[in-house]
Amino acid sequence: MSIDSCGAPAGGVTITKDKAGKEAIIEGQVLRGDGPLSRGYARLLGSDNEFVAEVPLGEDGGFRFFAAPGEWVLRVLAPGDLRLEQEVTADIGQVTKVEFLV
């Protein structure tokens, strides 16, 4: 993953067992009946659904955000007008796992 740009990490994010350290990490996966959903986007929204960040889903349907601690909304967009949402809480030193089922 590039750290000197604002862009998406190559090929989306593959879920790992990284230690969170000083980060508040939100990561997860989007699954459909026959496997991961790899074509789509995960958006991180703050209070009042304010946009914060967005990544394309990885080949494994995965995504990851390095958020500030607090309450967040995750929104998944995909072809076919697919739109899913979940509320999550991020804490420093923790990896908050989220799974979406289509």
Added chain:
Amino acid sequence: MSRSDVLVGADWVAAHIGAPGTVIVEVDEDTSAYDKGHIPSAIKIDWKKDLQDPVRRDFVDKIGFETLLSDRGISNDDTVVLYGGNNNWFAAYAYWYFKLYGHRSVLLLDGGRKKWELDSRELTTDVPAREKTNYTASEQDAALRAKRDEVVDAIGKQNLVDVRSPDEFTGRLIAPAHLPQEQAQRGGHIPTAKNVPWSKAANEDGTFKSDSDLTSLYKEQAGVDFGKDTIAYCRIGERSAHTWFVLHEILGLSNVKNYDGSWTEYGSLVGVPIELGEGK
């Protein structure tokens, strides 16, 4: 300059796939996106490997740009249609780049790769072969690019538009939330800057908001004085290229510059003023 001069929709692009004199270019940081599938006939430009100097922190120079475009088969008379991921961040950055080096006909696909994908339009892995050209670039247009001394001098005089997220603006984060936060520079923003996150200019599908919404966003809601010169910045200059595109190309403001050094430069400068928290 207005919206219809600089933006095209997906139908227009679909109708110009393979058209002589039109070159569709995908610009991504993540070049694997292109490799997994791209708009038919599109070529790719890697914003970092192709557009940045490999040693110094700067652009490729005029000769480097000429070499790049010649190798990719782009001629001076071609209409270049740019699109990319991240809501067109890097495509807008490349657009600004093409303008800096004086390319005459450049367009941006409204909504970029995301809109194209969400609409389930055709993608291909076929890579087109293009014959080399002999591209000639102009000298960089200094009217489009702000450098650090000019930015420091602009504090309290010009519009400074910080297009990062509110958490980056206030100093809570020093990078976007999908990237690690371990960078060493200080957090905060340039004093007197208005925080207008780039995302407020875009719809959820990546297309740009209407002219009236954009005018309201910057002028009425954020208090940007359209009668003054404006400098936009973010962290490395690509999100602010998106905002430069909105202000300069869509809304037609004349004196708008992109500060590509942005926060990674300003936040590491010794002795310059930094403001924390909400804007004042």
